[in-house]
Amino acid sequence: MAYDARLNARIVAWLQARPVGVAHGNGECWTLAEDALSYVGARTSRQLTPHFSSRADFVWGDVETNLNAVAPGDIIQFVGYSAVLTTTVTDFLAPRGRVVSPTQTHGRGHHTAIVLRVLVVGGLVEVIEQNVARLPVAGVPQSGRVVQINRIALRSVTGPTEIGFDGLGDRETTTISYAVSLAQFTVYHPRL
Numbered sequence: 001m002a003y004d005a006r007l008n009a010r011i012v013a014w015l016q017a018r019p020v021g022v023a024h025g026n027g028e029c030w031t032l033a034e035d036a037l038s039y040v041g042a043r044t045s046r047q048l049t050p051h052f053s054s055r056a057d058f059v060w061g062d063v064e065t066n067l068n069a070v071a072p073g074d075i076i077q078f079v080g081y082s083a084v085l086t087t088t089v090t091d092f093l094a095p096r097g098r099v100v101s102p103t104q105t106h107g108r109g110h111h112t113a114i115v116l117r118v119l120v121v122g123g124l125v126e127v128i129e130q131n132v133a134r135l136p137v138a139g140v141p142q143s144g145r146v147v148q149i150n151r152i153a154l155r156s157v158t159g160p161t162e163i164g165f166d167g168l169g170d171r172e173t174t175t176i177s178y179a180v181s182l183a184q185f186t187v188y189h190p191r192l
Contacts, residue, residue, distance in 0.1 A: 003064070003189045008073025010040040011190060015114055015128045018147050027145030029112040029131040030058065033075050036114060042190045058112060060188035067154050067187070068122040074115045075188045076127065076152070081108040082182040083153050091172045106150075108132065108185075113152060115187075123157035124178065126150070153178030154185075 014036050018024055025031035030045070037044045037060070045058040052058075060075035085104045113129035130147045151159065159176045166172050 002062075003069070003071060004191065005071070007040065007042060007190055007192060008071055011036050011042070011073040011114065012116060014039050015116065018128070020148060021146050023146050024130060027131055029129055030054075032128070032130050032147065033058075033060065033112045033114055037075075037190055040190075042192055055110070057110075057186070060112075061190040062188060064187045064189050070115060070118060070122070070125060070154065070187050071189070072115050072117055073190065075190060076113050076115065076125075076185050077188065078108040078111040078113070078185045080182050080184040081111075081152075082106070082180070083156075084179045084181065086177045086179070088175050088177070089166075089172050090175075091166060091170055106152075107182075108152075113150075116149065119151065119160055120157050123155050124151060124153050124159050127152050151176075151178075153180050154187075155183065156180045 015032075018032070025035060034044050034046065043061065045060055046052055048059040048061065049056050050059070057079060058077050060077060064070060064074065083106050085106060111129070111132065113127035115125045116128050117126040119126055126149060128147060128149050131145050132148070132150070156179050159178065161173050161175045163171065163173050
């Protein structure tokens with residue numbers, strides 16, 4: 001089967017209607033993806049995974065091995081994943097750049113996430129997921145069992161440069177480099 005742009009667009013639209021910061025269903029990563037596919041009438045992991053169980057490596061559709069073909073609405077099933085993120089900020093008044101935080105390690109074990117946007121073709125995607133550790137945010141409870149939007153590098157890559165302003169109103173750019181050290185995952189195109 002081939003990639004179905006209309007099906008994937010319906011999946012993304014359903015997911016974008018989910019409130020961020022609130023648990024969907026039982027808060028499991030699988031539940032968010034399973035419900036999205038079920039809602040749009042696509043085949044679910046219960047239907048596609050041989051010997052389905054909570055420990056199975058879920059099947060979500062047709063395997064896509066070409067990372068350049070990953071698209072919004074595709075589902076990523078992780079078996080093991082680890083990446084080190086380094087954030088560099090360059091202030092327009094001090095163009096040497098500075099690392100603003102120590103490196104952070106992000107990981108995913110047995111986990112499911114759904115692609116919302118492709119940020120760097122073949123390299124960096126924005127996903128919607130739940131049941132994953134979160135970075136601290138002031139005033140927000142620290143449960144990872146809530147819907148959140150994160151970035152996942154499919155390979156070592158530098159993300160797009162973002163322009164913003166520091167606390168004093170000076171323009172600055174922020175760039176995040178992702179060094180992927182373990183990338184065991186499968187990308188699936190959902191299917192009817």
